[in-house]
Amino acid sequence: MARTSRSSIKVFGADEVRRAMDRFGDEMKQAVDEAIKETAESIKDNAQSRAPVKTGALKRGIIVQKFQARKDTLAVYDIGMDPSMNETFRKPIQNPSGKSKTVYYPTAVEYGTPRTPAKPFLRPALKGHRAKAKRAVIDKVRVVINRDY
Numbered sequence: 001m002a003r004t005s006r007s008s009i010k011v012f013g014a015d016e017v018r019r020a021m022d023r024f025g026d027e028m029k030q031a032v033d034e035a036i037k038e039t040a041e042s043i044k045d046n047a048q049s050r051a052p053v054k055t056g057a058l059k060r061g062i063i064v065q066k067f068q069a070r071k072d073t074l075a076v077y078d079i080g081m082d083p084s085m086n087e088t089f090r091k092p093i094q095n096p097s098g099k100s101k102t103v104y105y106p107t108a109v110e111y112g113t114p115r116t117p118a119k120p121f122l123r124p125a126l127k128g129h130r131a132k133a134k135r136a137v138i139d140k141v142r143v144v145i146n147r148d149y
Helices: 015-024 026-050 083-089 105-111 122-126 129-147
Strands: 007-012 062-067 073-081 090-092 102-104
Touching (some): 015 026, 026 062, 026 073, 026 129, 073 122, 083 090, 090 105, 102 105, 122 129
Antiparallel strands (some): 007 073, 062 073
């Protein structure tokens, strides 16, 4: 299986958030989910703006997917390549060792190859968004809590 470039944002519940979620229920869960989704979409947009463009497939292939969260996790969104475009992204290569006859193009671009330099687009897009995600959650939670008072 080809190595793929993926980044995830996970928000693990602090005690205070858990207590607030117990008190405010689904409204709080929805607020946290919205904050994480907005941050994930922002990262996707940033990655798309950084992606090198030959045909535009690389840029179009960057997506956000929500995953079923574990019990101790509030929201999990994955920013990565669209699996339905895998065949588009597999490129033939000349490999003298004979190990692999194809390369996964997004990974080759992100990390480079022995013959081509890296042109990262996902990792730089993620950088700096961790603090933004935390701030977004805090802001959304405050809105829900302040509505009750």
